[in-house]
Amino acid sequence: MKKTLTLFILALFLNTKAQDPLILQPIKKDSIVPEKKDTSWKTSGFFGVNFSQTALSNWQGGGQDNFAINSILNLQANYVKGKHSWINKLDAQYGLIRAGDAKLFKKNIDQLFALSKYNLDAFHKYWFYALQADYRTQFAPGYNYSGDSIVGTARSDFNSPGYIQLALGLDFKPTNYFSITFAPAAGKVTLVNRQYLADEGAYGVEKAVLDSSGAVVTKGKRIRAEFGGRVILKFKKDIFKNVNLDSYLDLFSSYGNNPGNIDVVFNNLLTIKINKFFTVNVISQMLYDDDVITVRDWNKDGKYDNENDIYGPRVQMLTTLAIGFGYKF
Numbered sequence: 001m002k003k004t005l006t007l008f009i010l011a012l013f014l015n016t017k018a019q020d021p022l023i024l025q026p027i028k029k030d031s032i033v034p035e036k037k038d039t040s041w042k043t044s045g046f047f048g049v050n051f052s053q054t055a056l057s058n059w060q061g062g063g064q065d066n067f068a069i070n071s072i073l074n075l076q077a078n079y080v081k082g083k084h085s086w087i088n089k090l091d092a093q094y095g096l097i098r099a100g101d102a103k104l105f106k107k108n109i110d111q112l113f114a115l116s117k118y119n120l121d122a123f124h125k126y127w128f129y130a131l132q133a134d135y136r137t138q139f140a141p142g143y144n145y146s147g148d149s150i151v152g153t154a155r156s157d158f159n160s161p162g163y164i165q166l167a168l169g170l171d172f173k174p175t176n177y178f179s180i181t182f183a184p185a186a187g188k189v190t191l192v193n194r195q196y197l198a199d200e201g202a203y204g205v206e207k208a209v210l211d212s213s214g215a216v217v218t219k220g221k222r223i224r225a226e227f228g229g230r231v232i233l234k235f236k237k238d239i240f241k242n243v244n245l246d247s248y249l250d251l252f253s254s255y256g257n258n259p260g261n262i263d264v265v266f267n268n269l270l271t272i273k274i275n276k277f278f279t280v281n282v283i284s285q286m287l288y289d290d291d292v293i294t295v296r297d298w299n300k301d302g303k304y305d306n307e308n309d310i311y312g313p314r315v316q317m318l319t320t321l322a323i324g325f326g327y328k329f
Contacts, residue, residue: 040081046271048072048279050324070095070109070322072281074246074269083121085128090114091267093283094139095320102148109283109320110138113267119171130171130181132232136265137162137191153196161203162191165252167230177237186230188252188263190291191223198222204291228254242273261290271326279326287316 050070072093079086095109114135119128141154154160169183192198192205198220201207209218233249250265265287272280294314 041077041079043077046074046328048281048324048326050281050322064100066097066099068097068108070320085119087117104148106145107140107142109318110140112137112139122170126172126174128171128173130169132167132181134165157194159191159193160197164189177235179234181232183230186228186252188226189223193222195219226254226257228252244271258290264288277325277327281322283320285318
């Protein structure tokens with residue numbers, strides 16, 4: 001009797017529950033786990049276009065009409081996760097100027113620089129194993145001029161020269177805006193795509209072999225490879241409010257060819273933000289390469305014996321001040 005009563009009550013209970021409507025309970029906000037956003041990649045960039053124009057009419061102080069335009073593009077993409085970091089950077093600058101009644105626009109700045117660098121945590125929080133590859137060249141041909149006329153053929157061009165460099169070593173990075181790379185194992189490849197420049201031995205490549213009549217017997221080599229050591233210093237920071245300094249110093253010594261003669265690349269970009277869309281840019285570049293020969297025959301006698309003549313390596317300098325549109329993203 002007790003078993004029968006128990007079964008009867010259980011059946012009644014199940015039947016009642018089956019007739020109850022299904023009610024969906026709201027999900028509490030606290031129970032929802034938000035999807036974590038991947039912050040491993042960080043990107044940034046800057047684009048600027050600067051114009052300047054001077055027009056004179058009966059100006060007693062002297063001078064010359066001119067018009068100039070410069071453009072700057074900086075892109076950066078950094079990946080940081082755990083013990084690994086990967087930095088990628090692209091810098092491009094190009095500018096033209098036309099002076100007076102000249103019909104030709106002449107270059108006043110031309111540079112393309114790309115860099116990729118991998119870091120792995122080493123034996124201290126400030127030290128990292130480092131592997132860097134970078135590439136430097138220009139966009140357009142560069143000429144010598146006499147007045148408004150081009151003299152001779154191009155003395156430089158895209159990949160004439162071009163430089164591909166590798167560095168393997170250690171990074172010392174005490175802050176997020178400054179680092180020093182010590183690379184005892186480094187390579188430098190010089191490219192000279194224009195054959196007549198390679199035949200001349202321009203930019204340090206092996207020049208052509210000529211016969212007694214001056215005809216080319218063996219063409220000049222368009223590639224030169226060197227093995228040596230590098231030290232690279234990088235600094236990028238807002239040094240004042242709305243004032244950013246991006247500085248890069250690269251020193252390379254070839255173990256097999258006059259190691260005491262250091263190749264120097266020293267680039268600086270100072271950006272002063274006026275407001276959201278207007279900036280002041282100061283660009284400074286210094287280059288020295290013992291294999292790049294500067295030639296200037298002051299009195300045109302072909303002897304290079306005048307005190308004003310130049311035939312040998314020289315420090316190359318470029319400085320540009322520009323005001324115009326600039327957008328940081």
